Amino acid sequence: MPHLVVLYTPGVDAGCDMTALCRKLADTMLAVRDEAGRQVFPTGGVRVLAYPATHAAVADGSGDHGFVYFNLRIGRGRSAATHKAAGDALAATAREHFAPLLQTRRLGLTLQIDEGQEVYDARFGNLHPLFASKG
Amino acid sequence: MPHLVVLYTPGVDAGCDMTALCRKLADTMLAVRDEAGRQVFPTGGVRVLAYPATHAAVADGSGDHGFVYFNLRIGRGRSAATHKAAGDALAATAREHFAPLLQTRRLGLTLQIDEGQEVYDARFGNLHPLFASKG
Amino acid sequence: MPHLVVLYTPGVDAGCDMTALCRKLADTMLAVRDEAGRQVFPTGGVRVLAYPATHAAVADGSGDHGFVYFNLRIGRGRSAATHKAAGDALAATAREHFAPLLQTRRLGLTLQIDEGQEVYDARFGNLHPLFASKG
16 A cells, blocks of 8 residues: 556557656655655555556447546545545646647546555565665 | 446457447446436446456366456445446346357356445546536 | 455566466465355355556656555455455465565565445356355
């Protein structure tokens, strides 16, 4: 955690560098601060994964409409203000990135943040320790 | 919202046109009506994304068994009757589409509807306005 | 149910046989027993699907860090002890499988179990009956 998964219709990446967007979104997450000015998301926990769909359908099929869905899953217990800060920052980053494409085509963009309600949670890799001193 | 994400084992699409299925599922969602006869899902919000897995394992590995998982995420607050109407309609569409394939191979088919419990929700594309007058 | 979905950064599968991992994880799920010694997950319901991301970003981008996320979705109502048994067993299987790769690179590994809170659930394939007698 936090994991940001981006699902999108085929062809969206033809008009837009999605790898660059992933990096921007990760940087945006790293920059989020809580009310006390502390980094909200630990550096080693920030992950963005983007997946173009292989098959898709949007709306009533009346045009070549695209869609990008951003789903951020975070741990429980953060404040509503932090949720809003994170969501607004990510949406602003995505909006800016897609601005040129939105001039040329119709695109649905939705961003949602979920608090994980997991009944089991384990981390057992070797990435977090590398960033332990960086928050 | 609503988002229908379809995850399936590799090779299922060899026996079945998944792009056509996505369109049928989207049309099914558009046709769902509530108790008062109103369209449940706004046209501009209907999205179906299908993803074949790159790697998979099913059951005990005793045969080339396939699996398709349909997950529909919708907004909160709709009635149980609407949930059932949407689920039954989507399952009927999928069942009909897979009927030929089910004659030739074993396939697990599961459809679940989740109500999103998101703590942040933003839409910032230009697709919804196009359909605003169509519900 | 249960569905185990594995999402990972591009390139992780270059150092690791992910199809073999899926099979090991499915076998691990099949071997989970509850407090009374009964098989927890019905054979015909065990599914593992793995998806390499097409685009990704991890942490602060300071190295070629990888990430693998295991999300198991199960039905409601199982005990905390069963959740822990399933989670610990799956994490042990994954840890062993990734041990060689963890010698050569940084990899974040997270495993979470969610209880589905679906408002609609239908199974309509022909796979479950094949295993009905096997639990």
